[in-house]
Amino acid sequence: MMAGLLAGVARLLSGASIRWMDVAPDLRPRIYFANHTSHLDAVVLWSALPPEIRALTRPVAARSYWIRTRLRRYLSERVFHAILIEREGITRDTNPLPLILREMGERYSLILFPEGKRNPGPEVGEFKSGLFHLCRSRPDLELVPAYIDNLNRVLPKGEFLPVPLLSGISFGPPLRLLEGEPKAEFLARAREAVCRLKGS
């Protein structure tokens, strides 16, 4: 119930118009990946999903941010069921990939921001390779690109008070990792899929 309430509040506050273009909401496990400009991205994208899909979708988020205060910890653990990963100083032992695979199992979908960190500029940044490795381990998953518009103005990097501008979320046609597709090509293709939704 808390989740539904929070999703409602997030939708109202972000005023997000949600568009599914050449893709339909679906319950099977998928990876939703989007551009990243604001701390609100994960919450707003998550709340844009239909409730029954939302219940089976877990954002992948930075551990350092989401455990810092009690409220954030409560939200990430109890409400979003986020999969928290280390961002800094990743070694072979702290590689988040096995953790993500274990946590998502056969049941859950993921929300992922392949740029890795928030990007202050107007362009979508380069994608990190995590998305590629994840897809190589789970080639069965569909990748749904999403473009989040205007949230960087609602809550820019470094600000703590949001202003109530209207944002928009567009979901685009899914893609998959092709057999034998090189990493750089795949990441460029995935990034292009997000950029194409911009301004649409």
Place this chain on the structure above:
Amino acid sequence: MRFLTDSKTLWLATGVGAVLVLASLAGWILKHRVKNDAGRATVANLNARIKAWWVMCLVFFLAMLTGGVGSLILFGLLSFWALREFITLTPTRRGDHRSLFWVFFVITPLQYVLVGLHKYGLAIILIPVYAFLFIPTRSALAGDPERFLERNAKIQWGLMICVYCVSHAPSLLGLEIPGYEGRNALLLFFLVAVDQVSDVLQYVWGKTLGRHRIAPSISPNKTWEGFLGGAVCAALLGTALWWVTPFKPWQALGMSLVIVIAGFAGGLTMSAIKRDRGVKDYGSLIEGHGGVLDRIDSLCFAAPLFYHLTRYYFAVR
């Protein structure tokens, strides 16, 4: 506020209800008559608009029933949402973030509080004087000089149109008009009714008879036939409503003409901004109508004029 017990109110509510029933009936008949796809799309849009009109009229009447506070809250929310749509469309920069926070959460509510307290003297200068000086100062403190004047002009303008101008509508409730005590809500009804009916009739006349465009590069739908037909009909309706106002019939006609012409100016001006930004509507909150600002653009311009004329010629303060 004697709004509920006033027999005039009941007549008005009945009248509005009857018009809506007739419109819904006409929409239903059209839906079963049209043959081609283009016609079907137009009728679907028409029916969505009629449905939205039911909701808007209901909300407006509920707000009026609660007296001053309800109307104040309704117009405050309209301002807030319209400003939200306006600023969303106008590119601001990172350095404006704190200014925008003040604009949305301090200046806008404060304006409506002042209106609610009938602090005319302060309400009339809060935005054009104090906000005007404060906002650029706050943006300058943020330290980003790029396109500074342009950014501030946009925020200022949004605030003037969406908040300052709109707040003149509920300000009508604070006027003291001799012999008209306790019935100011009807004056608000008069303004909104003439303004909105004018919009609708200009649309209808334009769709059916429109030939000569007034400003094709700004708004392809605005034609001389639509404007004149809609303006005359709406002014006649306003005249016919003289009995709910403190005006004589010829005065009601004059006031209606002012509302209609100012409303046209508002629609045209706000269209120019939309064209510049390359969008058709400001938002998508009201199905078939677009956003809140698309619906109230004419009211933004008509409300201050109507308020000041009424205040100057009919009110004691």
